[in-house]
Every structure is written in C-alpha cells, then in structure tokens.
Amino acid sequence: GESVGLHLPTLSVQEGDNSIINCAYSNSASDYFIWYKQESGKGPQFIIDIRSNMDKRQGQRVTVLLNKTVKHLSLQIAATQPGDSAVYFCAERVHGNEKLTFGTGTRLTIIP
Amino acid sequence: GAGVSQSPSNKVTEKGKDVELRCDPISGHTALYWYRQSLGQGLEFLIYFQGNSAPDKSGLPSDRFSAERTGGSVSTLTIQRTQQEDSAVYLCASSPLGPSSTDTQYFGPGTRLTVL
Numbered sequence: 001g002e003s004v005g006l007h008l009p010t011l012s013v014q015e016g017d018n019s020i021i022n023c024a025y026s027n028s029a030s031d032y033f034i035w036y037k038q039e040s041g042k043g044p045q046f047i048i049d050i051r052s053n054m055d056k057r058q059g060q061r062v063t064v065l066l067n068k069t070v071k072h073l074s075l076q077i078a079a080t081q082p083g084d085s086a087v088y089f090c091a092e093r094v095h096g097n098e099k100l101t102f103g104t105g106t107r108l109t110i111i112p
Numbered sequence: 113g114a115g116v117s118q119s120p121s122n123k124v125t126e127k128g129k130d131v132e133l134r135c136d137p138i139s140g141h142t143a144l145y146w147y148r149q150s151l152g153q154g155l156e157f158l159i160y161f162q163g164n165s166a167p168d169k170s171g172l173p174s175d176r177f178s179a180e181r182t183g184g185s186v187s188t189l190t191i192q193r194t195q196q197e198d199s200a201v202y203l204c205a206s207s208p209l210g211p212s213s214t215d216t217q218y219f220g221p222g223t224r225l226t227v228l
Contacts, residue, residue, distance in 0.1 A: 034216075043116070043203050043219030044155070089154055099171065100145075100217065102154035 008087060010107045013080050021106045023073040023090030030092035034100070035064060035075045039086045047075070047088075077108075085110045114138065116220035118204050124226045125194055133189040133223045137206030144187050145205040145217060146179060155203060161187060194227045201225070 013019040025033070031052040036044035050057045050064045050073075057064050063076040073090050087107050091100040117136045125131050137144050146158040157171045161181040172178070176194075181187040191198055201224050205217040 036219075041221070043205075043221050046216045046218070049216070091155075099157040099160075099168075100155070101157070102147075104154045 008105050008107045010109065012109045012111055014111050015082060016079055019077045019080050019084070019108060021075045021077075021088050021108065023075075023103050023106075025071050025073060025090065025092045025101075025103070027092060027094060027101070028068075028071060029094045030101075031095045032093045033064070033066060033073050034091045034093075035062075035073075036089045036091060036102075037084075037086045038089065038105070044089060080108075080110050082110050082112065084108060116204055116206050116218055118202075118220040118223050120223060121221065122224045122226075124228065126228050127196060128193055130190065130192045131194055131225065133191075133202050133225070135187045135189070135204030135206075135220060137185065137187070137204070138218055139185075141206035141208050141218075142184070143207045143209065143217075144181060145207075146187070146189050147203045147205065148173075149201040149203055149222070151200070158189070191225075194225075196227045199225055199227045 034049040035047040037047050038044045048059045048062050048064050050066050055066050061078045065074045077084055085108060087105045089105045090103045093100050116138055119134045123131055142163060144161040147155040148158055149155050159166055159169050159171055159179050163184050164181050176192045179187060179189045201222040203219055203222045205219045207217045
C-alpha cells in the first residue's frame with residue numbers, strides 16, 4: 001500500500017464536521033499561495049489559491065485564510081466527507097520565481 | 113479533455129542503470145514543471161520549461177539528472193547511473209502560461225521510481 005506520509009502530521013475529523021489544516025510558510029516575499037490535495041497514488045490536485053493582497057478566499061466547501069503578519073495559511077473544509085481523506089499540501093511562490101515551495105503536508109482522515 | 117500524463121507509472125531499475133521518464137502535458141500549455149516527492153516528504157522542485165527552454169535548472173540534484181522538452185510539448189527526465197537515493201515519485205505539471213502569472217499547475221499521476 002501507499003507508504004508516503006508515515007511521518008506526516010495527521011488530523012482525524014468526524015464525517016460532517018469542519019476541519020482546519022494549518023501551514024506556516026517561510027518566505028515573507030511569497031505573494032501567491034496554493035492548497036493542493038493528494039490522494040493515494042495520484043498527483044496533487046488544485047483546491048484553492050490566494051494572492052498576498054487578500055486575507056480570505058472562499059470556494060465550494062473550502063476557505064483559505066492568509067495571515068501575512070505571522071506567515072500562516074489555513075485551509076478550512078466544511079462538512080467533511082469521506083472523499084476528503086487525503087494528504088493536503090500548501091505551496092508558496094515568490095512573484096517572478098518559477099518555483100513552488102511545498103510544505104510537508106498533512107494527512108486528513110475522515111472518520112465515518 | 114486529457115490531463116497531464118506520465119509514463120511509465122512504475123519503474124524498477126538496478127543501481128547504476130539509466131532511466132527515462134516521460135511527461136505529456138496538457139495540450140497548449142506553455143510551461144512544464146518536474147518535481148520529486150520522496151517518502152514522507154513534500155514536493156521538491158527540479159526544473160521548469162517555458163516552451164522548449166529551461167531557464168532554471170538549479171533544482172536538479174546532480175549532474176546525473178537532465179531534462180529536455182521538444183516541440184513545446186513532451187518532456188523527458190533522464191537519470192543516469194541511478195542511485196538508491198533517487199527512489200521517489202517523479203511528478204510532472206503543466207500550466208497554460210508560466211510562473212509569472214497565477215496559473216494553476218496541473219499535475220500528472222507521477223512515475224514511481226524504485227532503484228534496487
């Protein structure tokens with residue numbers, strides 16, 4: 001089976017509850033942030049993004065919050081479903097730089 | 113429409129052998145990226161192409177790694193004289209324009225490389 005993520009931070013949430021996944025980023029010059037979802041055996045899938053001139057952005061069942069003062073990013077998932085179980089990565093990018101720098105990820109498990 | 117595809121999906125090789133990993137980006141996407149994901153780690157940027165050019169190769173771990181892109185489409189990542197520490201999932205992504213925009217990068221399923 002998939003063994004990626006044995007050392008990842010984990011979060012277990014009851015189905016139907018809300019979940020919050022946190023990420024601390026490192027570069028104060030980063031101006032663009034993305035959350036990705038990675039299911040076992042698949043590549044990362046884009047969830048939502050936010051630019052540094054915003055502090056909140058909402059999508060379908062997901063909200064991203066950005067606190068530039070403390071360099072903190074969070075992903076809120078409302079009314080979690082079994083299909084939300086995955087590893088979630090935040091990524092940051094400095095304007096004009098091609099590199100996305102990824103965090104180590106958080107494994108979210110939804111308890112039925 | 114078709115997403116990013118990668119081949120092979122799994123590759124097992126012996127230490128010292130060369131391997132080639134292939135990426136087919138989404139049609140029309142100008143930018144193409146290679147990342148490596150080691151066990152229990154996040155994604156590590158390797159190289160990016162804008163068209164057929166690779167402006168920044170500094171993410172490549174060693175001179176055993178090389179990549180090319182032809183016709184602004186397919187890309188090949190080559191690892192020569194593979195070592196056990198090269199074992200990882202190699203992910204390819206593409207985006208319509210390039211990194212200076214806020215284009216979403218669309219990822220392929222990856223190639224899992226195991227070096228024995």
